[in-house]
Amino acid sequence: MSEPLLDIDDLTIVFGGGRGALPWQRLPDVRAVQHVSLKIDAGDTLGLVGESGSGKTTLGRAVLRFLRPQSGSIRLGDFDVTGFGRRVPTEYRKTVQVVFQDPVGSLNPSMLVGAIIAEPLRIHFDMDSRAARERAGELLEQVGLQRHHLDRYPHEFSGGQRQRIAVARALATEPDLLVLDEPVSALDVSTQSQVINLLERLQRETGAAYLFIAHDLAVVRHTCHRIAVMYHSRIVELGDSDDICERPAHPYTELLLASIPDPDPAVQHLKSQRRRELAQGVAGASGRAPTNSCPFAERCPHAMEVCWESFPEPVPTATGGTVWCHLHTTGPRLGGRPVSELATDAQLAEAPAAAADG
Ligand SMILES: Nc1ncnc2c1ncn2[C@@H]1O[C@H](COP(=O)(O)OP(=O)(O)OP(=O)(O)O)[C@@H](O)[C@H]1O
Ligand SMILES: [Mg+2]
Secondary structure (H helix, E strand, O other): OOOOOEEEEEEEEEEOOOEOOOOOOEOOOEEEEEEEEEEEOOOOEEEEEOOOOOOHHHHHHHHOOOOOOOEEEEEEOOEEHHHOOOOOOHHHHHHEEEEOOOHHHHOOOOOOHHHHHHHHHHHHHOOOHHHHHHHHHHHHHHOOOOHHHHHOOHHHOOHHHHHHHHHHHHHOOOOOEEEEEOOOOOOOHHHHHHHHHHHHHHHHHHOOEEEEEEOOHHHHHOOOOEEEEEEOOEEEEEEEHHHHHHOOOOHHHHHHHHOOOOOOHHHHHHHHHHHHHHHOOOOOOOOOOOOOOOOOOOOOOOOOHHHHHOOOOOEEOOOOOEEOOHHHHOOOOOOOOOHHHOOOHHHHHHHHHHHHHO
């Protein structure tokens, strides 16, 4: 089997707490990413989903080498990313590119679009201005804009068009990996699907792999080959997109799925019911990821004593994915059974006793 393009192994990123409001106060450290391992094959898309503050952007920034992790390793192709010193090789900057959520903030407002796209071409391919302009025009056409747009400023475009410009600039270096950090979250729904379709087409044309970061599963479900679900600094479930969405194994993945609105009122009713069940007795997360327990324990309707005591070991799911959840190590879902295989919640409630008896 060939090696994955991106190989993240046991990555932990902690931000120093810094000073509080009073001179003697020191805020606690923020454990933004804990023991995360992920792989992406060349040309594949991995969706990274989870709610705000779960550590998705931090993970993406570590891959882009905008920050250095405390421990663990990142390898991209032949690059030992965590082994880089202060200076990141220019060649690495060419290999991995990023598209941010906010196309207004990420495009220099005082530069013409032509200059914005030509910049990486001149840096990485040493093109003269005529060749760079020619190639920038091609890239604009590739993302569905026109050559004459080279002579306009970013503010003269709509949000969706600006995101197309950001994609054109990112693709200019012919990267092997594109980190897409919520690339459509700021766009309205119809523009979202246009940009997603564009990203899918460009992947077929360029063969670039994507790390696609998003808040909700609805956005990544059809775009991504595989999905990693992140909760409070930890990956809690990982698997093929369809398996994750049709047969989720982790209670948090269930909650994310139940949050996607459904056009069928009957299905929507069931989903709302499920969401209420899952949210029962939930006070909301405290905002600090604990180091040793399952971070979802405080919101999980099925939490057991053990969930407060240790973070679970990975368990292979019945669908070929991986889940990090005690329900699968000692609880009723033993052996990675997806929720859909459990007949009722009543059985789920009785099962721990049955498992203990057996
Ligand atoms: N530079 C920083 N210094 C201190 N803490 C930080 C820093 N960057 C992020 N954090 C903290 O790390 C945690 C993860 O943040 P991150 O931005 O990675 O989350 P996210 O999943 O991308 O959230 P969102 O969906 O809102 O973009 C948060 O608790 C955040 O406050
Ligand atoms: Mg983010």
